[in-house]
Each structure stands twice: as C-alpha cells, then as structure tokens.
Amino acid sequence: MAVQGAVASRSGLRSALPLLAPAYLWLTVAIFLPLSAMVFFSFMTDLPLSGKPWEFTLGNYAAFFSQSLYLTLLLASLRLGLEVTLWCVVIGYPAAYVLAKVLKGRSREAIFLLVILPFWSNGLVRIFSWAMVLREGGILDTALNAVLPFKINIDLMYSYPAVIIGLVHSYVPYMVLTCYLTLQAIDDSLIEAGRSLGASRLQVLKRVIIPLSMPGLVAGAALIFVPVVGSFMEPRILGGRTGTFYGTVIEDQFVAVFNWPLGAALSFILLAVVLVILAVASPVLKRAA
Amino acid sequence: MAGVQVSNVSRSFGAHKALDDVSIDFADGGFYALLGPSGSGKTTLLRQIAGFDFPDSGRIAIGGESVERVPVEKRRIGMVFQNYALFPNMSVADNVAFGLSVRGEAKATIATEVQRALDLVQLGKLGERRPHQLSGGQRQRVALARAIVTKPRVLLLDEPLGALDKALRVDMQIELKRIQREIGITTIFVTHDQEEALTMSDRIGILRDGRLVQEGPPEEIYDRPKSEFAATFLGDANIFRGDATGNGIKLPDGTTIAAGIGDRLAAGVKASCAVRPERIRIATDAGTSNGNANTLKGQVSKRIFAGNNSTYFVERAGQTLKVIVQNTGNDRLAEGQDVMLSWSPESTVLIAAS
Incomplete structure (x- = not known):
C-alpha cells in the first residue's frame, strides 16, 4: 500500500513538474538569486562593485547589537506594526462584518469597490493625498474650522498619528478582505441558533462569530504586521523628523548612505525577528482559532 | 411550558x-x-x-x-x-x-x-x-x-x-x-x-x-378535507368535479356520486368529491357493487405492485383514477381489463369548489 502510494505520488509529481516549473523558475530568478546576493553582501565590509577592496565580516550584524539605536528603532517599528494592525482590526472587522452579513446585492458590490479602491491607487499618490489633508491649513484643518464655531488647529502632518493614519489606510483592505472571506463562510443559522438560545447579539459575536472568523483575523494580521514593521515610505513622507523607524534606516543605507552591507544585515535581522514572532504567535493563534 | x-x-x-x-x-x-x-x-x-x-x-x-x-x-x-x-x-x-x-x-x-x-x-x-x-x-x-x-x-x-x-x-x-x-x-x-x-x-x-x-x-x-388542496396535499385523493345535487354531485356525463361527508351544498353550484384510493373496491364482474351506492366502470391502464399493496390506475371518461388494493393473495387484475369500481358515500367527501 505504502509503496503503491509513493509510486503514485512520484508519478503525480512528474506530471505536475511542467506546471510547477514556471513558478519555481521565476521564484529562483526573481527572489532567491537577489536575496542570496543580499545575504552575501551582508557579510562584506564594502560593496565589490567599485573595485574597492573588501573582505568578509560579521561587523554589520555586530553593529545592530553594539548600537542601541537599532534595537530602539526595531522596537518602535514593532510597536508601529502592532498599532497599525490593531487599528486595521478595529476598522476593518466591522466593515467586513457588514459586507458579509448585512449588505446584499448591489449595495454590497458598491461598498466592496470602495474598500478595494485604495488598493488600486498608487501608493505615493495615496500618501501625498494624506499629506494635503493632514497638514496645517490643509483640507481637514480648513473643513473642521469651517464647521466648528471655535478655532482649532489641526496639524497632524509630520507626527506619529499621521504615520498611523497613512499606514492604516494602505493596509486596511487586507483585513477587510481576509475577514470578509471567513465571515461570509459562517452560516447565518449559527447566529440565529445563538440568539434562539438567549444570547444577545454581543454574546453571539464574542462566542460564535469572532472565534469562527479567527483564521481571517490571523491571516489579515500577518499580512499587515510584516510589511508595516519594515515600512519606510509612509513614515518618511507623513512622519517627517518623527518618522524615523527601522524601515527608514534600512532605506537610508541603500539610497542615502550607500552602505548596502549594513542595510542588508539590518533587513535580515528584521526578517529573523518577524519569523520568530510569527512562529511564537502561531500556536497561540491556532488554538484561539 | x-x-x-x-x-x-x-x-x-x-x-x-x-x-x-x-x-x-x-x-x-x-x-x-x-x-x-x-x-x-x-x-x-x-x-x-x-x-x-x-x-x-x-x-x-x-x-x-x-x-x-x-x-x-x-x-x-x-x-x-x-x-x-x-x-x-x-x-x-x-x-x-x-x-x-x-x-x-x-x-x-x-x-x-x-x-x-x-x-x-x-x-x-x-x-x-x-x-x-x-x-x-x-x-x-x-x-x-x-x-x-x-x-x-x-x-x-x-x-x-x-x-x-x-x-x-x-x-x-x-x-x-x-x-x-x-x-x-x-x-x-x-x-x-x-x-x-x-x-x-x-x-x-x-x-x-x-x-x-x-x-x-x-x-x-x-x-374530512375541506378543500381539494387539503385532500390532495395530505395523502392521495381521486377528485371528481361536477355540479352539486345537495348531498352529492352530478358529473358532466350524468353519473351521480353520493357523498356522506362534508356540508350540503345548494344544488347546481360547482363542487367536487374526493375519494381516497384505498376506499375504492375494484371488481372484474360488471354489476358488482358490493352494496356500495357509488359505482363507475373503467379499464385498468397500469398496475404498480408494491408488495403489501398494489396501485391500479383505472381509465374512465378521460380521467385516471387511482385505486389501492391490499395484497390479500387474491387474483391480481391485468392491465387492459374492464373493471367495476365501487365505494360508499361514507368514503366520499363533498367539497365546495374554491
């Protein structure tokens, strides 16, 4: 039996090979090769491009541990990731619930489009629109002062909240989409059954709906948390001087300082930290789900 | 409770x-x-x-x-x-x-x-x-x-x-x-x-x-179904439609059916009679009414044998009637055979046309 199974799976693999090859070829060329080059760079003293002398070193990784700045920034970025993820849950989950369970037909399609729209707009355009809205004398400031009887001064630009707003805007569709998919799969009769047993809507939400949609929440959180921790565009443009995070420092190494080896080393440290966090969190989340 | x-x-x-x-x-x-x-x-x-x-x-x-x-x-x-x-x-x-x-x-x-x-x-x-x-x-x-x-x-x-x-x-x-x-x-x-x-x-x-x-x-x-719908939705029923004669109906071909159940209806109004398939007796000899007041002649068009009973479909004046006969070991009727159907007024429900 076992031998037969192995033979069957081997012949299955052979016939699947033409289907798998393009994807794996692409992954090899587009991701594995550049990434290995980066791993290589991260152990060098300098880039070998300009003909300058170079040698192998662990110094780039040591730099992370010798200077407390990097650790401080990494923690700040992790906190940023956590906060943005949390806001995406707070904003995205109710939206997904309404889309999946309340709206039907045309109105659902229309609202869905509104959720997806930021996805289709260019990231830079998105961020600069926020800059126009949030700055002093900007759209939000002017609008609020036109409505409110007293004078207030909204100057969110170049602040931590501005970075959060920009990032949440960019990433909330992931949360809406993943939660929508799991919420839609929950049979309405489960909600009705809960209520027929005397549970309030809130109790049904806590005991039935949220546990059953946990896979979507977890998937959304992973999709958001990882890129936000490494983000640099939103912090730089919307955060200004307060927008120095781990991601912007990595970007600096590549574009400004031209210290690719250090930038690469910092990236891999971030990758390792994120993987450890996901590995530690996954059994806990799996149990919750 | x-x-x-x-x-x-x-x-x-x-x-x-x-x-x-x-x-x-x-x-x-x-x-x-x-x-x-x-x-x-x-x-x-x-x-x-x-x-x-x-x-x-x-x-x-x-x-x-x-x-x-x-x-x-x-x-x-x-x-x-x-x-x-x-x-x-x-x-x-x-x-x-x-x-x-x-x-x-x-x-x-x-x-x-x-x-x-x-x-x-x-x-x-x-x-x-x-x-x-x-x-x-x-x-x-x-x-x-x-x-x-x-x-x-x-x-x-x-x-x-x-x-x-x-x-x-x-x-x-x-x-x-x-x-x-x-x-x-x-x-x-x-x-x-x-x-x-x-x-x-x-x-x-x-x-x-x-x-x-x-x-x-x-x-x-x-x-005692009160409508054709109730009669046919709950169980099977043969429905005859005609004009009320008080305690029965007259079919378009002049045959009268006496009904013992259901409210009396004014003569002449549209009405129907419902009869359950298992209440109808089926016999091969013409003229055998088994003492029942309602009789009709017909021809077996189909028989479905279900073990404990058989269902006969009997053609009569363009209408297919259903008769269910318990399996008592007696002779079974062949398809195409002329038969006499009979049933009592007590098995017949008079229903006002809806």
Missing part, C-alpha cells in the same frame, strides 16, 4: 404576501405540524413565532403574553434548524451548554443539566466530540438537546429531519415524539413531508400561499 396563539398575523416581503391573516391556536403541550409546499409561508410563520422576524400586523402570544415585538433572545424558545446549526468551534457539551452559559448559570448546574439533556437524547458519552465527528442523526440529537436544555416554553423545529436518509428519519420521528412526550413541551414542527406530519403530530395546519387552508387532528384532515 405554554401554548402559542397566533392571531390575524400578516407579513409581506415587498409585493409578496408571505403570510396572509393567519390565525392558529397551539395548545399547551401539543405537537403541531405546519405542512405546506415550499413558498406556502410555513417557515415564515415559524420565524414569526421564534422572533427572527416581526409581523406587519396581528398578534402572537406565548403563554398568554404578547411577544410579537419581543426579540428572539427574550422569547425563551428552543429551536432546531434544518442544517442543525451546531457551533463548529465548540464541543458537543459546549454546544448544549451554550444557552445556560449565556444566561450565567453556575458551572456545576450547567454540567448536570448538559449531561441530563445528552442522556435524554442518548448521547451521554459523546460530550467531548466535535460536531464534525458526529453522524447526521447524532448532530440532530445534539441540536435537540441544545434546544431543550434551557427549558424553553416552546420547541420550534424547522424541517429537522429533512437532511436525514429515510430509515434514520423514521427512527428520529419516533425518538422526537418520545422526547416531546417525556418533557411535555409545546412543539411546532415545519415540514413539507405529509407522512411525517401524519405520523408525528396531534394537529396539523396546512398552509398554502400564506394562508391557513385547514387545521385539525391528522385523522380529521385526512378523512
């Missing part, structure tokens, strides 16, 4: 009248079937009683207390859904415990009550299982245990046996009836399966197009 009174309840969805002035009284402790084809409003009515949806007009009372604007979670009802609706994220015991636990009962009380409910449905040992590890019949029992553990005033069942296969369904019918008797709870049961309605319920309400067609004990509805 409590009875349920539905008075003049109407409910429309857009232009569609799902319930049209329905009044029905469910007595305390009874087992009721709401029977009707799909789209007849039976599920809508059940959902009004449950409180998932509110009527446009009319009154619903549970135990004498008006509830038509009370949300479902405050009505103290138990409901079993067609697809069981067990919470997949909880064990069987947690599913059953749900209603008690949202109410904030003590853990020890919950544990004993859950065990008692699971014992009642004969699943006492499966509390730790997950719903997906159970068979259809077992899930059904869990759903029932979950619905009754909170001691609801009314038990509502929405086609609960629809997803089970035939043999299991019969078992569950008996089981459901036993449990209902044991706890004596008022039970309202939606089904489109007439056999299920006949075998299980104390009373049946037949619905059609949002209206209550007839309501009463199964024997009464079967023996």
Whole structure:
C-alpha cells in the first residue's frame, strides 16, 4: 500500500513538474538569486562593485547589537506594526462584518469597490493625498474650522498619528478582505441558533462569530504586521523628523548612505525577528482559532 | 411550558404576501405540524413565532403574553434548524451548554443539566466530540438537546429531519415524539413531508400561499378535507368535479356520486368529491357493487405492485383514477381489463369548489 502510494505520488509529481516549473523558475530568478546576493553582501565590509577592496565580516550584524539605536528603532517599528494592525482590526472587522452579513446585492458590490479602491491607487499618490489633508491649513484643518464655531488647529502632518493614519489606510483592505472571506463562510443559522438560545447579539459575536472568523483575523494580521514593521515610505513622507523607524534606516543605507552591507544585515535581522514572532504567535493563534 | 396563539398575523416581503391573516391556536403541550409546499409561508410563520422576524400586523402570544415585538433572545424558545446549526468551534457539551452559559448559570448546574439533556437524547458519552465527528442523526440529537436544555416554553423545529436518509428519519420521528412526550413541551414542527406530519403530530395546519387552508387532528384532515388542496396535499385523493345535487354531485356525463361527508351544498353550484384510493373496491364482474351506492366502470391502464399493496390506475371518461388494493393473495387484475369500481358515500367527501 505504502509503496503503491509513493509510486503514485512520484508519478503525480512528474506530471505536475511542467506546471510547477514556471513558478519555481521565476521564484529562483526573481527572489532567491537577489536575496542570496543580499545575504552575501551582508557579510562584506564594502560593496565589490567599485573595485574597492573588501573582505568578509560579521561587523554589520555586530553593529545592530553594539548600537542601541537599532534595537530602539526595531522596537518602535514593532510597536508601529502592532498599532497599525490593531487599528486595521478595529476598522476593518466591522466593515467586513457588514459586507458579509448585512449588505446584499448591489449595495454590497458598491461598498466592496470602495474598500478595494485604495488598493488600486498608487501608493505615493495615496500618501501625498494624506499629506494635503493632514497638514496645517490643509483640507481637514480648513473643513473642521469651517464647521466648528471655535478655532482649532489641526496639524497632524509630520507626527506619529499621521504615520498611523497613512499606514492604516494602505493596509486596511487586507483585513477587510481576509475577514470578509471567513465571515461570509459562517452560516447565518449559527447566529440565529445563538440568539434562539438567549444570547444577545454581543454574546453571539464574542462566542460564535469572532472565534469562527479567527483564521481571517490571523491571516489579515500577518499580512499587515510584516510589511508595516519594515515600512519606510509612509513614515518618511507623513512622519517627517518623527518618522524615523527601522524601515527608514534600512532605506537610508541603500539610497542615502550607500552602505548596502549594513542595510542588508539590518533587513535580515528584521526578517529573523518577524519569523520568530510569527512562529511564537502561531500556536497561540491556532488554538484561539 | 405554554401554548402559542397566533392571531390575524400578516407579513409581506415587498409585493409578496408571505403570510396572509393567519390565525392558529397551539395548545399547551401539543405537537403541531405546519405542512405546506415550499413558498406556502410555513417557515415564515415559524420565524414569526421564534422572533427572527416581526409581523406587519396581528398578534402572537406565548403563554398568554404578547411577544410579537419581543426579540428572539427574550422569547425563551428552543429551536432546531434544518442544517442543525451546531457551533463548529465548540464541543458537543459546549454546544448544549451554550444557552445556560449565556444566561450565567453556575458551572456545576450547567454540567448536570448538559449531561441530563445528552442522556435524554442518548448521547451521554459523546460530550467531548466535535460536531464534525458526529453522524447526521447524532448532530440532530445534539441540536435537540441544545434546544431543550434551557427549558424553553416552546420547541420550534424547522424541517429537522429533512437532511436525514429515510430509515434514520423514521427512527428520529419516533425518538422526537418520545422526547416531546417525556418533557411535555409545546412543539411546532415545519415540514413539507405529509407522512411525517401524519405520523408525528396531534394537529396539523396546512398552509398554502400564506394562508391557513385547514387545521385539525391528522385523522380529521385526512378523512374530512375541506378543500381539494387539503385532500390532495395530505395523502392521495381521486377528485371528481361536477355540479352539486345537495348531498352529492352530478358529473358532466350524468353519473351521480353520493357523498356522506362534508356540508350540503345548494344544488347546481360547482363542487367536487374526493375519494381516497384505498376506499375504492375494484371488481372484474360488471354489476358488482358490493352494496356500495357509488359505482363507475373503467379499464385498468397500469398496475404498480408494491408488495403489501398494489396501485391500479383505472381509465374512465378521460380521467385516471387511482385505486389501492391490499395484497390479500387474491387474483391480481391485468392491465387492459374492464373493471367495476365501487365505494360508499361514507368514503366520499363533498367539497365546495374554491
């Protein structure tokens, strides 16, 4: 039996090979090769491009541990990731619930489009629109002062909240989409059954709906948390001087300082930290789900 | 426990009248079937009683207390859904415990009550299982245990046996009836399966197009249907249409049929007579009436043998009549044979044309 199974799976693999090859070829060329080059760079003293002398070193990784700045920034970025993820849950989950369970037909399609729209707009355009809205004398400031009887001064630009707003805007569709998919799969009769047993809507939400949609929440959180921790565009443009995070420092190494080896080393440290966090969190989340 | 009174309840969805002035009284402790084809409003009515949806007009009372604007979670009802609706994220015991636990009962009380409910449905040992590890019949029992553990005033069942296969369904019918008797709870049961309605319920309400067609004990509805629809939807019936002659009808070809059941109708109005297939005697000798007042000649066009009985289809004046004959070991009739059909007026129901 076992031998037969192995033979069957081997012949299955052979016939699947033409289907798998393009994807794996692409992954090899587009991701594995550049990434290995980066791993290589991260152990060098300098880039070998300009003909300058170079040698192998662990110094780039040591730099992370010798200077407390990097650790401080990494923690700040992790906190940023956590906060943005949390806001995406707070904003995205109710939206997904309404889309999946309340709206039907045309109105659902229309609202869905509104959720997806930021996805289709260019990231830079998105961020600069926020800059126009949030700055002093900007759209939000002017609008609020036109409505409110007293004078207030909204100057969110170049602040931590501005970075959060920009990032949440960019990433909330992931949360809406993943939660929508799991919420839609929950049979309405489960909600009705809960209520027929005397549970309030809130109790049904806590005991039935949220546990059953946990896979979507977890998937959304992973999709958001990882890129936000490494983000640099939103912090730089919307955060200004307060927008120095781990991601912007990595970007600096590549574009400004031209210290690719250090930038690469910092990236891999971030990758390792994120993987450890996901590995530690996954059994806990799996149990919750 | 409590009875349920539905008075003049109407409910429309857009232009569609799902319930049209329905009044029905469910007595305390009874087992009721709401029977009707799909789209007849039976599920809508059940959902009004449950409180998932509110009527446009009319009154619903549970135990004498008006509830038509009370949300479902405050009505103290138990409901079993067609697809069981067990919470997949909880064990069987947690599913059953749900209603008690949202109410904030003590853990020890919950544990004993859950065990008692699971014992009642004969699943006492499966509390730790997950719903997906159970068979259809077992899930059904869990759903029932979950619905009754909170001691609801009314038990509502929405086609609960629809997803089970035939043999299991019969078992569950008996089981459901036993449990209902044991706890004596008022039970309202939606089904489109007439056999299920006949075998299980104390009373049946037949619905059609949002209206209550007839309501009463199964024997009464079967023996004395008040409409052609009731006659043909609950069981099989041969329908003859003609003009009323007082206590019978005259068919277009002049044949008269005497009816012993049903209100007398003014002579000349359009009327029909309904006769159950098993009430008709079939004989080969012309002129054999077996002392029955109603006789018709016909020709056997088809015979279906079903073991304990045979169904004969008899052609007569462009109409196909159905006759069911018990298998008594007597000679069977061949297709194409001329026959004489006879039945008594006491087996004939006079129905006013609707």
